[in-house]
Amino acid sequence: MKFAARLHAGRADQRKDLTVDRYREAWEKLHPGVEAPMDDKGCPVDFSLDGSHICPNNPAWLIAWIADNPQVSGSASDSSGAVAAPAIGSFDTTGNPDFGNTPAGSASTDCPNSEPQSPARTTALTSHLLTHGYEILVKYPNAQIVDFVPGYRAYEADPMPKPKLKVIFILMPEFYVKDKKVGQSAICGDDEIDPIHFENINNAAVGYISLSRDQKEVSPGLRRYFFHSWVSVHA
């Protein structure tokens, strides 16, 4: 994924060959004798965008669970491609702690003048996570945690008329779009939205949204813009 990310992010410069070589080398280690998959642009296939790909580093319990739940491979009858994951408390972990990649002399016991902090603050969180499972919808391009904001689902399902939800959306300076492109920062995203939203944001503050030069393959009535990447205004 990292090699694909590097090249797909527009880094196909003079280092491309080196990157591809490293990718092939890494692939050969993971899959001896299997040719490294490349896309039609000559870049490594980005498995992070492929819901059917199973990471070879997945823990054994997850691989077994996926084998028992074939719909997770993307062939679900549900048109959304969604499937519920097991609750956190049902993990069947069998692996032993193995910190790997640890250079000589830097093991956890080599910590002079150090003292691990008390995890008191995080203990409550851990307990919560171990006793509360979250339903996960596995769907492209992002898996989603259901009911991460408690109560919203009930609010939406309630047929009774209710006032609109007033939301104030803060435009932050670090999301300012420079030179009509994202630039070196990855904190601005791009998406196709209705031009009316460009007007709304631009009326609030100039420079926080910008029309992309690339308008290919954009849905009818929409245009592609760079803007704030916390969340999208596109429904």
Add this chain to the structure above:
Amino acid sequence: MVEDKEKWDLTYWTWEKFRDATLFGSDDSSSSSFGWNALLEADAIVGGVNWVSDFLCVKYKPHNDPILILYSSRGYGLGVAQMEYHFRQLLRLRKSTPIFPDPENLWIGGSKISVAELLLSVAVATNSLAPIVCPLHEQPSVSLVREVAEGKYGYVLKREWSGSAHHVYAPTKDVEGALANFKERIQFEKEILAEMSPTSPFWTPRWFKQPFIRDLVHRGELRSYIANGFLIGNCFTVPRDGSISDLDAWFSGRVKPLSRLEYMICSIGAFFLTHEYCL
């Protein structure tokens, strides 16, 4: 969400308007600013200061990374005391109005040590892996940084809140450069701490050690965020020209529709449910 005009009343505010509304807010609605009262009456607030990063780095010089300056209180147009007050106001505000991402969760999630503590406790509970993190009692000395830079120990020194690898000291050929950088950062830190109030909601950033993984310098690092065993996002960073203080970063994945607030995933949520794997 803006398409669904029956459910949502969306208003865009500039940071300056939001900042001033919090700074001029009070418990007495009659004397508070119109902006503060509007915040109290809203159903939700989305966005705000990036508390994950080195948000107090007001003393950095202009030639430093412009992105980091934007993250700092100088980029936000606030001094240290104002930043403290703004944060306190958000903690008050969230009692009546949900703020996404939650400022305190974002702040705690930005602490590398807090996240490591959480990952450790989860790993112990689930018999799985956790990164090695050894917090220090005190700020590292110049002599310790020198020894680390010379590769004597095989570990890396980091600060819990930082940005763009500005507080990372690892084995390097440029030992003197690393020392000069460290002395400059420490001086900035002292000046910031001197401006913090005795009752500041922020504590002095702690330093810690982590094993030095040489491959990260040359091949980069892939952070994959996995919830309940499913990949929900990843970030790839690679040092430019082998320098760990100069990183390129790419995020894969797409923006999340605000209309699906019930499904919202923030980085903190990911942290809470995350195991990190490096390919």
